Amino acid sequence: MSQPRSATYSWYYRPLGWLLTVIAKLPLTLLYVLAFQLFVLMAYVVRYRRRVVLENLRNSFPNKSAADIRRIALGFYWHFAQVIVEILKLRTISAAELRRRVTFTNPEVLGRFFPLNKQVLTLGSHAGNWEWILSAAALEYPGRAGGVYKPLTNPFFEEFMLRLRNRLGAHLVPMLSTLRDLLRHRGQGRTLSLLSDQAAGPEDYPYWTDFMHQDTPFYTGADKLAAQLQCAAVYVGIKRVRRGHYHITFTELHDGQTRLPPEEHQLTELFARQLERDIQASPTDYLWSHRRWKHKRDVSTKK
Template sequence: MTPHATPRKYAWFYLPLEWLLLSIARLPFPVLYGFAYGLYGLMAYVVRYRRRVVLENLRNSFPEKSEKDIQRIQKEFYWHFAQVMVEILKLGVISDAELRRRVRIHNPELLSSPFAQGRTVLALGSHAGNWEWILPSGALEFPNRAYGVYKPLSNPFFEHFLYKLRTRSGAHLIPMRDTLRDLIKRRTEGRAMSMLTDQAAGPEDRPYWTQFLNQDTSFYSSADRLASQFSCPVVYVNIKRTGRGFYDLVILPLHDGNTPLDKEAYVVTEAFARHLERDIQAAPANYLWTHRRWKHKRVV
């Protein structure tokens, strides 16, 4: 069975919703962005989707900015988010050639060399740009070598639907709970394991704490432990918007996989945090501000 040919595991009454979403996805990009403009107005001015969280995150992250600038970034964020939503939906029908045309990958040799050696590369990304286009684009550039770690959704319909979107171009998904088992099983298969590591790590996640965007911030530290245990090269991945529906996917080295790592020094996670901070500061509206990423406090 191909990665996207998953059996239906949700109730029949979700089928009209699936047909509706795929029908919308078939609209041309210019029409989709008109639809996105309606979503923007709904989120920013009617529902005010998580507006308090967005403003709190922006004010704490950019204390040097005026309230006028904060309000402007907030509105730009909602417009960016609306575009990302329709672009994610478009994954259901977009052709491989069209996706390749819209995502330009920089420095792919940072992955192809370890692949030739049969090594797993940890690719650390974030919820910046259009994060859902990273894995499908990687699967087109490196057939059968793109794996993504993800957290399954509790709703069976949306779990099924997003699974199909994410794997449609040949990518593979790994439930978060199976990450270690999968690394052990496939440690000699040249491939990339994509991980979005910018969520707020709780005490049970063995977080790494550092100053990030002017705040004490907890990061998931599993990349340091996995890179140390399995001698994995690690890269940073940023997908940044260059135009409406067009992105540059930039790959940068974080660890070569050969130099011994002290997994308690968190060199990889710290380097990831610095790259991410720089990219958010360069394009603050293109980050996902709706999550409470600073809800945990450091235990002294």
């Protein structure tokens, strides 16, 4: 299991760490009271990234009325407030409670690859509670679940989030070490999770496709890794069934037996279509405050 690196940070972060841990020890019923206060603060007081949220929603749902857009936006803020306290709860939540709150509808879809010593790329997104997915998978598949993350620049929050993410057994891999980690564990039945909906910039040579009615760039790492290492690929869908409870459903995208030409971006296209369907089915549960469409395609690259 990955261990947090030793970090040096200013003294005033230490009391903050104690405070966050104390809050994390509260039962979720009380944390949702805090979540409601966060919701009011974000939605009505500071109006957290309101322009970004509304612009993303209007462009993604051009046929919805202004009233519908506002309703979805408020639903998003309530969802996001709940996710914040749920992520913090990972600092102290027991394995038994997380198992009870996160269930897998078809765990065999992913699990069938492990006896074959096949590495699986699990392609997830910022839908539902994306942080709970990895910890729940680490409990469902002990010793086999890993996730790629982008290191934070603040050493306190980097250490805090690493401890929060790996305490239930998840293996964490810095983004730039993804290929090295897959090569190190080649021939072992395990899964590595990628959040594949992040905003790829021009320097990443992204794959562009129509997504939520917008020309959208995607990272192409899954296509390249699957082709180079013959990894299987599985889409991870997550649905909130009620407050603090989620169902995870896997959809196989590629069995890893044949080589998919990476330049065709078949995996990324399949991922985009699956995610689009999930967002349309439950629009409030996606991370609309993210500047997902901040990059625009150079007109010279359009076909």
